Amino acid sequence: MNKTININIDGFAFKIEEEAYERLNNYLETIKQRLGHDEEANEVIADIEARIAELFHYKCQGGTVSLSDVEEIIHTIGEPTEIVDEEDAEFDSSESKDTSSSSSTYVGKKSLFRDPDDRFLGGVCAGLAAYFDVDPLVFRIIAVVTALMSFGVVAFIYLVLWIAMPKAKTLGQRIEMRGGMTFKKMGDNIKDEYQAVSSKFKEYKNKPNYQRMQNRANKTGDAMASGLHQVLNIFGIILGVGIVIWSVLSIMGLVGFFAFKDTLLGLAVTDGNHFIASVPDRFLSHLDQSFLMVAALLVVGIPFLVILYLGLKLIFRFRGHGKMVGFAALILWLAGIVMVFFTGVRIAKSFEETGGLTERHTLKETASEAIYLQPTKADVGHTKRDYLMDINHLELFTQDGDLQVEGAPIINIAHGDSFSMVIEKRARGLNDEDAEFNAKTTMYHWSQNDSILYLDRKFVVAEEALVRNQKVIVTIQIPYGKQLEVSPYLDRFIDEY
Structure with missing residues (x-):
């Protein structure tokens, strides 16, 4: 014979066995100790008590609540260790009073689930972020960057995770996905679960085979959940090894x-x-x-x-x-x-400023009636070159294994009273000084032998200067009455003469 007592839960009176009362009281007190005593914690306790009262109404239907009934209801709601990990939530009552309730988070067992509440596609990135306690944006950036570099491998991994990771549907799964939850979030989820459970109980409570079906479903679900948990653990380790x-x-x-x-x-x-x-x-x-x-x-x-x-x-x-x-x-x-x-x-x-250097040369007068423009001998007899690229009229090539940069000069012909030549070197740079240095280090050679003027067909950008749109403009003034004859090697650099 068991002793019974009368209790009140959420405004409803129930008759309960003394042993069952002690178990239920210890259960609620444990949760209260772990959650603390602030306002939001009390709201969570009230929600849990409301759900217990609803379950008592369904299971006992005015009869006496037994110990087995309490144990089954506790199993349905969850043990305190499933809500709060005791080792990770050690704080006394004074700390709970001083700590803001909105920032209190409790950590428990974690498992991989897809998050249906924060997703772009399948909720995989959000689920991984919840498991590893990082912002989902980090996983999404990683997914986008690596997807562009992996030629579809990351997309395949995402698809596999989408299939393998279950979607977090219930309160327990959402708590397990994050390993813990704030008071407010926990209270909201319990309220949602309470409303959902109430409607289902009212709908099915009159069915005679419901209890038998529920017991079978619980056993099958427990076995499947345990097996799935093991499979996910093994899959997580294999995936982790592959990722590493x-x-x-x-x-x-x-x-x-x-x-x-x-x-x-x-x-x-x-x-x-x-x-x-x-x-x-x-x-x-x-x-x-x-x-x-x-x-x-x-x-x-x-x-x-x-x-x-x-x-x-x-x-x-x-x-x-x-x-x-x-x-x-x-x-x-x-x-x-x-x-x-x-x-x-x-x-x-570094291309913003333009600078230059002007060289003026007075050439020797010649008695010849003609002036001849010829390429320098070294320029005509250069060794074999391997072309690389052309950038803004500058050519990159290799000669004897060395990288060089050359450009074609612009040759202008003018007529005047004297025989002279002006060589203008231009370049760009970060500032005036930098631009002038890039222009000054540009190498262009010429020489005169009586009536023959030898000119390089190319100017060279020195190794100590950066390539910055270098140009060389050569202006030759021919005395009046003199004829000009240009070598075929140079005539393409002169527009008119």
Whole structure:
């Protein structure tokens, strides 16, 4: 014979066995101790009590509440350890009074679920973000960046996760997805669950076979949930190992490329001739090259490091500062983007100013009735050249394994009282001084032998100067009464004569 007592829950009176009352009272007191005593915690307790009262109405229907009934209802709602992890939520009553209720978060068991409340496609990124405690934006940026670089591999992984990860539908699954929940969010979810359960109980409570079906469903669901949990754990470890291997190889490849880029480009592009490595030196300053290298490492390397971190977390299930790591990674990645933009603006500004240098030469008078323009002998008999590219009328080529930059001069012919020549060198730069230096270091050779004027067909941009739209304009003044004869090698540089 069991002793019974009368209790009141949520305004409803129930007759309950003393042993069942002690179990229920201990259950509610444990939850109260762990949640604290602030206003929102009390609202959560009230919601839980309301749901218990509804379940008592359905199960007992005016009869006595037994210990088995209480145990079944506690199993339905969940043990306190499923709501709050005791080791991770240690705070006394004084702390709970001083702490803002809106910021209190409790951590418990975590599992991978798709988040249907915060999704663009299937909720995979949001579910991973909830599991690793980072902002979903981090996973979405990583997914977009890596999808463009992986030739469909990331898209396939996303599809597999979409199929393998179940969608978080119930309160327990949403709590388990995040490993914890704020008071307010927990209260809202319990209210939703309470309303849903109430309507279902009212609909099915008169069916005689409902209890038998419910018991079978509970057993089947428990077995399936346990098996699915094990499968997800194994799948998570396998996926984590694959992610770690892929990210480590990618990071090693990235570091190796920047460390040995000169040799790799020389072998891949120029069959072992390493002059290709000096091409950036002709267009970019060492400071700009350093900025671009650091920016590339940040923009490309940070997603790989984050993926490596997530892979390790999938394997070892360690607790980490996910939000802090995600925020720091996002800041560094954005810093790389800013550095790329800043360097691009700096390079563009290096073409902003125009400077020049003018050389005036008085040529020796000649008794010959004709003046001859001939190319220099060295220019005609140059060795074999390998053409690389043409940029704004400047030609990049290799000669005897060395990279050189040349341009064609503009030759103007004028008539006057004297025999003279003006050579004007122009270039662009970051400022007037820089532009003048790029122009002054441009090399153009000429010489005179009586009535023959020898001119280079090309001017050379010196190695110490950056390629900045260099030009050479040669103006030759022919005395009146003199004829001009131009070599076929030079006539294409003169518009009219």
